[in-house]
Amino acid sequence: xxxxxxxxxxxxxxxxxxxxxxxxxxxxxxxxxxxxxxxxxxxxxxxxxxxxxxxxxxxxxxxxxxxxxxxxxxxxxxxxxxxxxxxxxxxxxxxxxxxxxxxxxxxxxxxxxxxxxxxxxxxxxxxxxxxxxxxxxxxxxxxxxxxxxxxxxxxxxxxxxxxxxxxxxxxxxxxxxxxxxxxxxxxxxxxxxxxxxxxxxxxxxxxx
Amino acid sequence: xxxxxxxxxxxxxxxxxxxxxxxxxxxxxxxxxxxxxxxxxxxxxxxxxxxxxxxxxxxxxxxxxxxxxxxxxxxxxxxxxxxxxxxxxxxxxxxxxxxxxxxxxxxxxx
Numbered sequence: 342x343x344x345x346x347x348x349x350x351x352x353x354x355x356x357x358x359x360x361x362x363x364x365x366x367x368x369x370x371x372x373x374x375x376x377x378x379x380x381x382x383x384x385x386x387x388x389x390x391x392x393x394x395x396x397x398x399x400x401x402x403x404x405x406x407x408x409x410x411x412x413x414x415x416x417x418x419x420x421x422x423x424x425x426x427x428x429x430x431x432x433x434x435x436x437x438x439x440x441x442x443x444x445x446x447x448x449x450x451x452x453x454x455x456x457x458x459x460x461x462x463x464x465x466x467x468x469x470x471x472x473x474x475x476x477x478x479x480x481x482x483x484x485x486x487x488x489x490x491x492x493x494x495x496x497x498x499x500x501x502x503x504x505x506x507x508x509x510x511x512x513x514x515x516x517x518x519x520x521x522x523x524x525x526x527x528x529x530x531x532x533x534x535x536x537x538x539x540x541x542x543x544x545x546x547x548x549x
Numbered sequence: 550x551x552x553x554x555x556x557x558x559x560x561x562x563x564x565x566x567x568x569x570x571x572x573x574x575x576x577x578x579x580x581x582x583x584x585x586x587x588x589x590x591x592x593x594x595x596x597x598x599x600x601x602x603x604x605x606x607x608x609x610x611x612x613x614x615x616x617x618x619x620x621x622x623x624x625x626x627x628x629x630x631x632x633x634x635x636x637x638x639x640x641x642x643x644x645x646x647x648x649x650x651x652x653x654x655x656x657x658x659x
Contacts, residue, residue, distance in 0.1 A: 491628050497614050499630050503623050504613050510600030516560045520599045521590045534626040540656050541565035542649050547617040548589040549574045
């Protein structure tokens, strides 16, 4: 009987070792099985009790013992519960405007999600780039270059040249609306000369 | 007398019309002012380009044209005078504008 007890203890120790090993794992399993055990080493009475699941009925091992409660494997690993799914990263926040006048290359955004410990889906944003520039407005051109003002002789007779009079007032070349609805500006015969009209009528008036 | 009524027809035909208030109150000096130019525009509802001498050159226009009621037609851009008329300053005969407008339309072909 004494030797039998020693054998029993040895077997119990091996079983206990197996349970402990099982507890160390936490990566797989569907849970549940661990609930069948209702005891543990402490509640299992003595190792020398009668029976036991392995050797005989009863005894600490028979009540589940370490093996029964050792279902830490069964309680699921962290894989089962999954981690926090990847919360995604920020979708690409668009590109950087780089072009001037029509070419705009978005670089896109590629922030990867950090997620949790589970299989994060990450957030690989496609990057939408920026809006295309429409370029600048077309220039309206400048004034016609007509060279320097004629040197004369100036006068008021046919064949002479009209002097480059320096004036101020209201330029209204289209005749639309009252003259003084236009801005009050500086003007000269040289500016008239730069216009596109072939002839100009200049009249000197009196007002009282 | 200003070229208002006839001026629009010349503009429409492709020419330019420049009115210069050379004198005010029958006096060659002082040169007309900004306020007098406005009063003139408002009195006749002028819609054509209207000017006075620049502050830097008072009296230059009446000096160049010798007398008010003068109209010249210049060829652009040479600025050579191709037609001139010194109108009546008594106001008893039509302004030089009338004959000038006829001449302008002939030159412009319209």
